[in-house]
Amino acid sequence: MSSLALAPSVRISYRWVVLTLSWAALTMTSVDRSAWGPASGAVGKHLGVSLAGLGIFATGYYVGYVLSNAFGGVLADWVGARLVLSCSLFLAGGFMILFGHATSAALGITFQACIGVFAGCDYSAGVKLISQWFSPTKRGFAMGVFMTATSLGIVLANAIVPGLIATSGWRASYQLFGLATMVVAVLCFMFLRNGTETDGPKREGSKLGSLLRNRDLLLLGLAGFGALWGTYGFVIWSNMLMVKAGHVSPVQAGGVVASVGLSAVIAKPLVGMLTDRFGGRSKVPTMIALGAFVAALLLFGTEHSLGAFLLTAPLLGLTGVYAPLMVTMVANLSSARLVGSAAGATNAVWQLGSAAVPVVIGTVYATTHSFFAAFATLAVGPLLGLLLMLGVREERALR
Numbered sequence: 001m002s003s004l005a006l007a008p009s010v011r012i013s014y015r016w017v018v019l020t021l022s023w024a025a026l027t028m029t030s031v032d033r034s035a036w037g038p039a040s041g042a043v044g045k046h047l048g049v050s051l052a053g054l055g056i057f058a059t060g061y062y063v064g065y066v067l068s069n070a071f072g073g074v075l076a077d078w079v080g081a082r083l084v085l086s087c088s089l090f091l092a093g094g095f096m097i098l099f100g101h102a103t104s105a106a107l108g109i110t111f112q113a114c115i116g117v118f119a120g121c122d123y124s125a126g127v128k129l130i131s132q133w134f135s136p137t138k139r140g141f142a143m144g145v146f147m148t149a150t151s152l153g154i155v156l157a158n159a160i161v162p163g164l165i166a167t168s169g170w171r172a173s174y175q176l177f178g179l180a181t182m183v184v185a186v187l188c189f190m191f192l193r194n195g196t197e198t199d200g201p202k203r204e205g206s207k208l209g210s211l212l213r214n215r216d217l218l219l220l221g222l223a224g225f226g227a228l229w230g231t232y233g234f235v236i237w238s239n240m241l242m243v244k245a246g247h248v249s250p251v252q253a254g255g256v257v258a259s260v261g262l263s264a265v266i267a268k269p270l271v272g273m274l275t276d277r278f279g280g281r282s283k284v285p286t287m288i289a290l291g292a293f294v295a296a297l298l299l300f301g302t303e304h305s306l307g308a309f310l311l312t313a314p315l316l317g318l319t320g321v322y323a324p325l326m327v328t329m330v331a332n333l334s335s336a337r338l339v340g341s342a343a344g345a346t347n348a349v350w351q352l353g354s355a356a357v358p359v360v361i362g363t364v365y366a367t368t369h370s371f372f373a374a375f376a377t378l379a380v381g382p383l384l385g386l387l388l389m390l391g392v393r394e395e396r397a398l399r
Contacts, residue, residue, distance in 0.1 A: 015133035018195070019142055021188050022126035023149050025089050028181040029119040030153020032096050033061065035173055036112075037239045038161040038254045042170040047105045051240070051366060055358035058236045060109040062355030064116025066348050072121030073128070073344020081125040081132075081340060086189035088121035089181060096178030100171040120351070124344035131331045131339040132195030137276060140328050144272020147324040151268065151317065154235055154261030158254035166251070216333050216392050217346055220326060223290075223388040224350030227322055229381025230293055233357035234260075234316070237365075237374065245371040248306045256309045263317030271321040275328065282325040283394040290386040293319035294379045301375025322385075329394065353381055 036043075040054045049057075068088070076084045095114040102108035126146055134142040157177075164173045235257070242253040275282050296315045303309055327343070334342035357378070365374045 014193070015195075017191060018129050018133045018193070019145060021184075021192050022085070022122075022129050023146050024184050025085055025122045025188055026126055026146065026149035027152050027156075028089065028177070028184050029092060029122050030150045031156045032092065032115060032119060032153075032177050032181060033065075034154045034157035034235055035161050035177060036061070037235050037237070037257065038158050038250060039165060039170045039173060040236075041240060041243070041250065042165050043108070046170065047102070047108060049105050051244075051362065053105075053362075054240070055236075055360075055362035057105075057109055057112050058358035059355055061112040061116040062232075062351055062358075064113040064118075065120040066116075066351045066355055068117045068120030069124060069344045069348035069351055071344070073124035073340040073342065073347075075121065076125040076128045076340030076344070077338055080194045081128040082188070082192040082194050085122050085125035085129075086185050086192065088118045088125075089188060090185035092118035092122075093178045093181030093183075093185060096174050096181060098178075100174035100178065120347075121344075123347055124340045127327060127331060127343035128340035129192070129195065136332060139331060140272040140274075140276040140282070140324070141269060142272070143328045143331070144269035144321075144324040147327060148265045148268045150323065151261040151264035151320055155258045155265065158239070158258040158261070162251040162254040214333065214342075217330065217342060219388050219392045220330055220333070221346040221349035223286075223385040223392070224326055224346060225353040226381040226383070226385030226388065227290060227293070227326070227353070228350045229353035229357045229384075230297055230378045231320065231323075232354040233361050233378045233381070234297070236358050237361045241365065241371060241374055242309060244365075245369075246304055246306070246309065248309070252306055256306070256313050259310060259313040260317040260320075263314040264320035265317075267318050267321050268324050272324050272328070275325065281394060282329050283389060283392055286322050286325045286329075287386055287389050289319050289322040289325070290382045290389065293322065293382040294386070297375050297379040297382070301372040301379075304371070319382075322382075329392070357381070 036058055040057070043049070043057070044051070044054045072084060072088065092115055095111050095118065099108060099111040099115065102111055130142050130146055131139065161173045164176070238257055239250065239253040242248050242256060243250055271285065275285065296312065296319055300309070300312045300316060303312055330342055330346050331339050361374050361377060364377050
């Protein structure tokens with residue numbers, strides 16, 4: 001399916017359908033991913049897994065997720081983003097349901113890896129679709145809306161899963177979210193259309209090899225590794241650490257993490273809109289956000305009460321604006337024909353941070369029993385990202 005058959009006025013309206021469905025797909029995989037944080041304690045108790053061993057489940061997911069990002073973007077460029085997004089999303093939902101029936105740790109880790117394999121394609125496919133339907137001058141706001149999905153996933157998972165576990169058990173949450181994911185996949189298949197490349201600055205290179213030689217994309221990939229080290233380390237471990245060290249209930253911990261996601265949902269499109277108004281410049285705002293992220297993680301690590309957690313949590317959410325800023329830079333720095341491949345490749349590097357951090361934080365806390373040590377370890381990631389962003393030449397994306 002193509003956008004060529006649509007009149008210009010219809011195309012302008014239809015791009016919001018594209019954005020909505022791409023956002024809904026990313027929201028569901030974000031909910032699926034974020035469900036592990038509030039559910040991990042109950043899953044570990046039921047399957048007989050130690051506190052340190054719980055990190056292996058999340059790492060299994062992210063190993064699959066990294067692989068699918070690396071290849072999913074290439075597939076989106078090759079066979080079309082619509083087909084890749086809807087089919088992979090449907091399979092990810094199916095494995096969510098299967099995880100809800102897991103009877104052993106080995107089987108659970110295997111299903112988590114399979115969820116990750118199919119959940120990683122929707123990001124690059126969504127970036128590809130948005131880049132096709134939105135011009136560079138409108139792309140910052142669109143990417144800001146799109147990336148609210150990752151934060152909204154945190155909100156929904158932490159608002160729903162703790163209560164659902166209390167009433168129906170952890171299996172029900174995975175079965176519910178898996179079914180919802182499959183429904184969204186069907187809607188995407190029915191109503192999404194692939195678009196044509198939007199007009200914008202011409203980028204050198206239309207072959208995959210050009211991406212490997214793009215120094216700025218490489219630096220963005222490494223910077224994102226550090227940023228997501230902090231983000232998903234927090235998402236995966238903060239619930240458990242607040243319960244263990246802060247002596248709050250699982251429902252209260254879920255509320256704290258949900259407030260982080262909610263503040264990010266509000267901030268991301270606003271920052272995208274501002275960058276559109278100022279010519280799409282994203283480097284300096286990204287660096288400011290990463291620096292604030294470091295400070296917020298260290299501050300959160302010094303707190304020990306529910307009230308203090310709730311006061312600090314929105315600050316963490318506001319720093320999440322780095323995500324749409326970096327995604328917009330990736331799209332602008334790559335050739336139009338290879339946006340999916342560029343998005344997938346950079347996100348694969350980003351998600352290596354998500355894959356590595358669960359085991360590291362679990363080991364740090366098991367060794368030190370220090371709440372602050374765990375959060376100081378998380379803060380190392382965005383600090384590295386901030387330093388790497390210094391070398392990104394944003395003017396290449398703007399000229």
